[in-house]
Amino acid sequence: MTGPTHVLRLEGVVKTFPGVRALDGVSFDLRPGEVHALMGENGAGKSTLMKVLGGIHQPDEGRIFIAEEPVVIASPLHAKARGVVFVHQELSLADELTVAENIFLGELPRKSFGRVDHARLYRETDAILEALNVGFDARTRVGDLSIANQQMVEIARALTVDPRAVIFDEPTASLTDAEKVVLFRVIADLQSRGVGIIYISHRMEEIFRITDRISVLRDGTYRGTLDTAATDEEEVTHLMIGRKLDLSRNAVHHEMGEVALEVRNLSCGALFRDVSFTVRKGEVVGFYGLVGAGRTEIAETIFGLRDPSSGQIFLDGEEVRIHSPRDAIRRGISLVPExxxxxxxxxxxxxxxxxxxxxxxxxxxxxxxxxxxxxxxxxxxxxxxxxxxxxxxxxxxxxxxxxxxxxxxxxxxxxxPEVLIVDEPTRGIDVGSKAEIHNLIRDLAAQGYAVIVISSEMPEVLHVSDRIVAMFSGRIMREFTSDEVTEDSLIQAISGLDGGRVA
Structure with missing residues (x-):
């Protein structure tokens, strides 16, 4: 006897909020053991659809089936009891509790007289953490973890039950490359057990790496489902936004002015050292590197959030001392944070x-x-x-x-400001809005702003930058112009393989 053909199905789901029809007759299905991407611009209805499935919202119309059985999902706990687990993009952890207490919150194992069975709690948590290959244990206070490790705690929650379906909402937004590999291994393991995965992400490279099908929403309506192996980024993008995007490298050149910002031999303890670069008026300088390379820390030091241990900062040729964000703002420096x-x-x-x-x-x-x-x-x-x-x-x-x-x-x-620093300008933003932000950055440069863009996405730095600064382990390895840079040379530089050509 064969099992159900679908882990879950949604048929004709409608959800209306005051003045907004967020979902207009949307249908969706998930098969056992598949990774099914759900894509769309911000505001397309993805999160609302998943909140309906997760019991956070109740649909106004439509039906939900789990293993071909019609169900009404009244709450998130009801969804979890039915085997539907939601790994949220927004962290919902209690900082003062331990990792174990957060993972089993509301479902703590008990002994007689309602006492918490701490030995079992820590034992079961450590088993989950071992499968995730993380560098912390069950007794660690969550508030002491990095954002990336807190995201791993959110993911660990999904493994406390025997799920039918797991919904991942932008799960890699805060993860390092090494942690992404662990996540993808966890997803592959869930697939092998017949668990269906709904994967929401704006990162096309991930979508084409791990998914089997792609469904697209636009303005609250269902636009279609594609087999991942039979489509490409251009077709998916067109389905999402109804137009083609320019995904090429930056080829727009305009007149640049004098040097607006110069940094000489700037260091900040062990975070970064001997960093020197310039940014001219009308120029976009992209900073690219792996997580931990020191890019954000440089921006925070220039903006006065960190005190440098040595080095100099010049604005319009004049050396300045910046001790606080108030100093930076007064001097004409602004920071759009990560x-x-x-x-x-x-x-x-x-x-x-x-x-x-x-x-x-x-x-x-x-x-x-x-x-x-x-x-x-x-x-x-x-x-x-x-x-x-x-x-x-x-x-x-x-x-x-x-x-x-x-x-x-x-x-x-x-x-x-004269100098605008933008850290991860399109993190968690859909592909259509990304194009708007990229165009905005280029327009600001054309208006004479000196712009620094910090990004973990290679296509982004290639698309918006006039020059690219490649960093590795707190040092600038190389600087490239947009004309000379190649993907291979950029990867070599940020991997520390180009040490003979430190800028």
């Missing part, structure tokens, strides 16, 4: 207040902040950056990832 939700935005505040937050002291009328001045700034940068929001009163947490990133960029552009 973690836009944790460091760049206040999600519970509206769009206007987020955008004007750094300069609120300059917009006071007596003891009050001038609403008129704030709205004028928001309107200016909403139009300039094409931020899609019903109005300034919209909470930033309700915007898509691409529009959230534009709010952060607009916030710093409104400070009129």
């Amino acid at each position: 973690d836009r939700k944790g460091q760049g935005l206040v999600l519970g505040m509206n769009c206007r207040d987020n955008m004007t937050l750094p300069q609120v002291d300059d917009m006071t009328a007596g003891p009050f902040v001038s609403d008129e001045a704030e709205v004028a700034i928001f309107d200016q940068y909403r139009d300039r950056l094409d931020i899609r929001t019903p109005g300034w009163r919209q909470l930033v947490g309700n915007l898509s990832g691409g529009n959230q990133q534009k709010i952060v960029i607009g916030k710093w552009l409104s400070m009129r």
